[in-house]
Amino acid sequence: MLQQRSSLLASSLASTFRRSFLVQTSSSAQRCRRAYSIHADASVGTKILDIDPSKLSIEKTTTPKTLLPPEELVFGRNFTDHMLSMEWTASEGWLPARITPYQNLSLDPATCVFHYAFEAFEGMKAYRDKNGQIRLFRPDKNMERFNKSAARIALPTFDSDALIDLIGKFVKLDQRFIPEARGYSLYLRPTIIGTQRTLGVGPPASALLYVIASPVGPYYPTGFKAVSLEATDYAVRAWPGGVGDKKLGANYAPCIVPQIQAASRGFHQNLWLFGEEEYVTEVGTMNLFAAIKNKETGQKELLTAPLDGTILEGVTRDSVLGLARERLEPEGWKVNERKFTMQEVSDASDEGRLLEIFGSGTAAVVSPVRKISWKGRLVECGLEDNQEAGPIAQQMKDWMEEIQYGDEGSEDHHWSHKIL
Amino acid sequence: MLQQRSSLLASSLASTFRRSFLVQTSSSAQRCRRAYSIHADASVGTKILDIDPSKLSIEKTTTPKTLLPPEELVFGRNFTDHMLSMEWTASEGWLPARITPYQNLSLDPATCVFHYAFEAFEGMKAYRDKNGQIRLFRPDKNMERFNKSAARIALPTFDSDALIDLIGKFVKLDQRFIPEARGYSLYLRPTIIGTQRTLGVGPPASALLYVIASPVGPYYPTGFKAVSLEATDYAVRAWPGGVGDKKLGANYAPCIVPQIQAASRGFHQNLWLFGEEEYVTEVGTMNLFAAIKNKETGQKELLTAPLDGTILEGVTRDSVLGLARERLEPEGWKVNERKFTMQEVSDASDEGRLLEIFGSGTAAVVSPVRKISWKGRLVECGLEDNQEAGPIAQQMKDWMEEIQYGDEGSEDHHWSHKIL
Numbered sequence: 001m002l003q004q005r006s007s008l009l010a011s012s013l014a015s016t017f018r019r020s021f022l023v024q025t026s027s028s029a030q031r032c033r034r035a036y037s038i039h040a041d042a043s044v045g046t047k048i049l050d051i052d053p054s055k056l057s058i059e060k061t062t063t064p065k066t067l068l069p070p071e072e073l074v075f076g077r078n079f080t081d082h083m084l085s086m087e088w089t090a091s092e093g094w095l096p097a098r099i100t101p102y103q104n105l106s107l108d109p110a111t112c113v114f115h116y117a118f119e120a121f122e123g124m125k126a127y128r129d130k131n132g133q134i135r136l137f138r139p140d141k142n143m144e145r146f147n148k149s150a151a152r153i154a155l156p157t158f159d160s161d162a163l164i165d166l167i168g169k170f171v172k173l174d175q176r177f178i179p180e181a182r183g184y185s186l187y188l189r190p191t192i193i194g195t196q197r198t199l200g201v202g203p204p205a206s207a208l209l210y211v212i213a214s215p216v217g218p219y220y221p222t223g224f225k226a227v228s229l230e231a232t233d234y235a236v237r238a239w240p241g242g243v244g245d246k247k248l249g250a251n252y253a254p255c256i257v258p259q260i261q262a263a264s265r266g267f268h269q270n271l272w273l274f275g276e277e278e279y280v281t282e283v284g285t286m287n288l289f290a291a292i293k294n295k296e297t298g299q300k301e302l303l304t305a306p307l308d309g310t311i312l313e314g315v316t317r318d319s320v321l322g323l324a325r326e327r328l329e330p331e332g333w334k335v336n337e338r339k340f341t342m343q344e345v346s347d348a349s350d351e352g353r354l355l356e357i358f359g360s361g362t363a364a365v366v367s368p369v370r371k372i373s374w375k376g377r378l379v380e381c382g383l384e385d386n387q388e389a390g391p392i393a394q395q396m397k398d399w400m401e402e403i404q405y406g407d408e409g410s411e412d413h414h415w416s417h418k419i420l
Numbered sequence: 421m422l423q424q425r426s427s428l429l430a431s432s433l434a435s436t437f438r439r440s441f442l443v444q445t446s447s448s449a450q451r452c453r454r455a456y457s458i459h460a461d462a463s464v465g466t467k468i469l470d471i472d473p474s475k476l477s478i479e480k481t482t483t484p485k486t487l488l489p490p491e492e493l494v495f496g497r498n499f500t501d502h503m504l505s506m507e508w509t510a511s512e513g514w515l516p517a518r519i520t521p522y523q524n525l526s527l528d529p530a531t532c533v534f535h536y537a538f539e540a541f542e543g544m545k546a547y548r549d550k551n552g553q554i555r556l557f558r559p560d561k562n563m564e565r566f567n568k569s570a571a572r573i574a575l576p577t578f579d580s581d582a583l584i585d586l587i588g589k590f591v592k593l594d595q596r597f598i599p600e601a602r603g604y605s606l607y608l609r610p611t612i613i614g615t616q617r618t619l620g621v622g623p624p625a626s627a628l629l630y631v632i633a634s635p636v637g638p639y640y641p642t643g644f645k646a647v648s649l650e651a652t653d654y655a656v657r658a659w660p661g662g663v664g665d666k667k668l669g670a671n672y673a674p675c676i677v678p679q680i681q682a683a684s685r686g687f688h689q690n691l692w693l694f695g696e697e698e699y700v701t702e703v704g705t706m707n708l709f710a711a712i713k714n715k716e717t718g719q720k721e722l723l724t725a726p727l728d729g730t731i732l733e734g735v736t737r738d739s740v741l742g743l744a745r746e747r748l749e750p751e752g753w754k755v756n757e758r759k760f761t762m763q764e765v766s767d768a769s770d771e772g773r774l775l776e777i778f779g780s781g782t783a784a785v786v787s788p789v790r791k792i793s794w795k796g797r798l799v800e801c802g803l804e805d806n807q808e809a810g811p812i813a814q815q816m817k818d819w820m821e822e823i824q825y826g827d828e829g830s831e832d833h834h835w836s837h838k839i840l
Contacts, residue, residue, distance in 0.1 A: 076530065076619025083529060105534075106524040109503060109632050110496065114525075114613055117537040117669030153673035154680060189619060193534055194673075199496025199609060199634065201705055203676050212529050214619065234661065241656030243674045249537030250670035253573035253614075254663045256623050260574060285621055 049093035051086065051162035056169060061101040070179045073217045075363060076187065080174035084166055085210035087195075088156045090203075097166050099173060102212065108197040112204050118194025119249035120149035123362045124315075125185040126171045126213075126419070128178045129406035134171060136417040137404045139164045141315040142190070149246040150192050154203035163190070167211055168419040174213055182405065183218030187363075219364040224389035224397075226370035226381075227359075229271040229283055230262035231342055233375075237272040237282065238310040245309045252285075259284060269359075271372055274310055278342040281305050286359030286367060287317035290345055291382075291392050293353040299334050300355065302392065306337040316360040316400070319415065323399050328392075342374050349379045356390025357381040365400050366393045469513035471506065471582035476589060481521040490599045493637045495783060496607065500594035504586055505630035507615075508576045510623075517586050519593060522632065528617040532624050538614025539669035540569035543782045544735075545605040546591045546633075546839070548598045549826035554591060556837040557824045559584045561735045562610070569666040570612050574623035583610070587631055588839040594633055602825065603638030607783075639784040644809035644817075646790035646801075647779075649691040649703055650682035651762055653795075657692040657702065658730040665729050672705070679704060689779075691762075691792055694730060698762040701725050706779030706787060707737035710765055711802075711812050713773040719754050720775065722812065726757040736780040736820070739835065743819050748812075762794050769799045776810025777801040785820050786813045 061081040068078055079102050086097040112118050122142045127135050143160030151157050171178075171186060178186045190211045194204030235258045237251070238244020244251055255270075262270040269284035282288060282305070290303045302324050305311050324335045348354040359367040368389040372379045382390060389397075403413045410416070481501040488498055499522050506517040532538050542562045547555050563580030571577050591598075591606060598606045610631045614624030655678045657671070658664020664671055675690075682690040689704035702708060702725070710723045722744050725731050744755045768774040779787040788809040792799045802810060809817075823833045830836070 074618075074620075079530060102529070104526045105529055106526050109522070109525055109611070109630055110499060110609075110634075113534060114539055114611055115541050115609070115669055116672035117539060118673045119534055119537060121535050152677060154676040187619075189530075189535070191529070191534060198494075199607075200494075201672055201676070201679075203680060210529055214530075236659050236661030239656060239659035239662065241654065242659065242662075248670075248673065249535055250668075250673060252536035252621060253538045253668065253670060256574040256621070257572060259621075260623060 053165040055096035084170040090205040113193040122190040134419040226368040227268035230267040231374040286361035287314040291355035358393040473585040475516035504590040510625040533613040542610040554839040646788040647688035650687040651794040706781035707734040711775035778813040
């Protein structure tokens with residue numbers, strides 16, 4: 001039995017898995033006790049529970065917040081009245097979820113999240129459509145990634161549909177915080193942290209999953225503003241065999257100093273290259289797309305780095321690719337997930353073949369790029385001086401928002417998840 | 421002025437620095453506001469304070485804990501009566517330090533430590549010598565690394581001597597928790613976390629530094645027990661240009677699953693290799709040493725991986741190297757910080773030239789290795805079946821403990837810092 005569980009765990013590194021990890025963690029904790037000083041409460045044979053939305057309890061706030069005027073909203077600074085949270089222990093599994101007033105977490109200073117970065121998160125949004133219906137955008141993709149991230153750092157996994165159900169109830173309760181206007185939404189931050197209160201380095205025997213929500217305005221309130229990037233050649237964000245493809249806290253703090261450095265030289269974000277070949281991977285906290293005319297054939301190609309383990313598996317990235325395959329390929333475009341180098345981008349720019357470059361992410365949807373500082377020169381990225389976005393970036397933003405806001409003709413798009 | 425600060429910041433990546441970063445962070449925060457949605461309270465021109473030990477306030481517990489019997493002590497599970505903590509803000513610098521009863525931290529769920537792994541820590545010990553004198557072991561080395569770790573993730577730095585002074589006062593207050601017996605000590609865990617309460621990804625405008633203390637017993641209560649390692653070939657701990665040489669939380673959570681996997685196959689720890697060459701880097705959470713007879717010259721060599729940015733700059737590693745250079749080289753040994761491969765280790769084992777292998781770290785001091793699983797075979801590491809440690813591991817442990825516990829002849833060793 002233990003053998004079987006261990007091989008399940010082994011396969012978990014390579015693929016998505018869900019409930020099984022609950023059992024693995026508890027049995028592994030038992031088995032590792034001697035080697036790693038885990039001191040888990042894990043007990044093999046105890047019934048391990050997955051999330052059960054029917055057990056949700058709700059404690060409403062008695063001091064509802066005053067809504068901010070939409071124009072004063074700042075990303076991730078103000079939160080709604082409530083939060084959703086649920087505890088997990090290795091011996092019991094997921095305990096009943098609770099919606100409570102938004103409140104501080106009280107944690108022992110030895111809690112493992114403070115020392116060993118046992119933390120993973122997601123970023124997703126709830127939108128209000130023209131009929132007042134609230135919609136999530138591809139929450140299944142977020143939950144799939146959330147599970148993968150948690151598993152990679154020995155935190156528990158869960159049933160995705162159950163968590164989407166609970167998030168829906170939470171959003172519905174706090175729906176007055178979702179502004180009505182186009183471009184506004186409720187940013188949702190599912191977070192999971194290890195809560196074991198010992199300093200031994202091992203799999204946490206307890207965890208807390210919580211979701212908080214912050215109303216946000218449009219990333220570009222007055223229309224697109226193209227950004228400038230600095231290619232970072234002295235620091236590396238991710239590498240093969242590492243965890244750069246997971247949405248772990250561990251991938252973020254180390255990126256700040258390169259961002260500060262790029263900013264100190266007047267650039268909005270840094271661009272992460274990889275290897276001697278200087279492959280283009282990601283920009284700041286977004287994936288990156290380049291629209292280039294093929295040198296030989298003249299065909300228009302939409303390029304982005306492949307999911308080789310070194311870039312984040314962006315939901316917006318996946319959506320841009322899906323829309324491009326569905327709607328640009330019939331127009332003659334080639335959509336290509338492949339490695340491409342900064343030299344290729346630079347050559348295309350020099351030869352007038354670089355059509356446009358844009359980042360993709362939940363916050364901005366798409367973020368057009370004007371120029372990239374690389375090896376002491378500035379690579380122009382296809383925009384005219386008076387132009388703030390290329391046609392593909394603009395098109396992608398429009399297509400995506402039509403689905404996110406359930407516009408006419410997109411009311412029933414399968415990427416839009418209505419909260420009932 | 422801003423230009424000057426930016427270049428200070430640029431140079432900070434490459435070298436140690438201290439107070440200057442306080443100013444840099446605040447000015448950078450100002451400059452980055454638009455690019456990164458930092459929303460810091462930073463105000464250029466405000467006087468930034470470093471740690472001032474004279475401002476320490478002490479609130480003693482009214483409910484002192486009962487001491488555990490020494491044999492029941494488990495690493496990092498039980499803590500002393502008090503904790504040392506101090507807050508930092510980008511606008512004010514370090515606020516007065518406080519010693520308070522050990523207590524939970526109360527933090528907003530949006531606090532950046534939970535999302536982006538703004539956290540770094542140290543591990544060090546306080547020892548009680550035969551005269552009751554309390555001693556720290558090379559605290560200056562820990563503080564130097566702590567500053568480097570904090571700076572790498574845009575957390576504030578501080579005056580090392582001031583923090584050592586405060587740690588001394590804290591340890592003295594809780595000295596009844598340091599057991600008298602040899603092998604026992606008080607494990608100290610200085611920790612720094614980002615405390616900004618917003619989800620924007622940027623340098624934290626506030627932080628909390630705290631120190632907690634856990635009485636611990638000897639790592640090997642009944643004498644050395646040699647461990648078995650599994651060489652990990654499917655996951656990579658660190659990368660050139662990454663942060664693997666800093667003591668960041670970010671380096672720990674991603675290491676657990678490979679540890680669990682090694683344990684599931686019966687090994688105590690995993691061994692981290694690097695690159696196609698399979699360079700030997702670290703073991704679990706320790707540095708690694710190999711004692712090998714040179715194939716050509718027959719000279720005994722003590723090898724360990726160099727500080728190339730991919731291994732932790734262990735204080736125990738540095739101490740083993742220092743003692744080896746001082747005391748083994750006169751006996752004909754060659755002490756060598758260089759890259760070496762698993763193939764070299766395996767060849768030396770096959771040819772009877774592998775004398776011994778041991779890990780080094782604060783918890784165990786040294787940890788002898790019996791065998792390493794690599795490419796489907798077991799590499800024997802020089803120990804006889806009835807032998808739990810090689811002579812160099814044993815010698816190093818003895819030398820180190822003589823200094824740590826201020827034994828006769830080592831009372832005034834410059835690595836031993838007496839708390840007055």
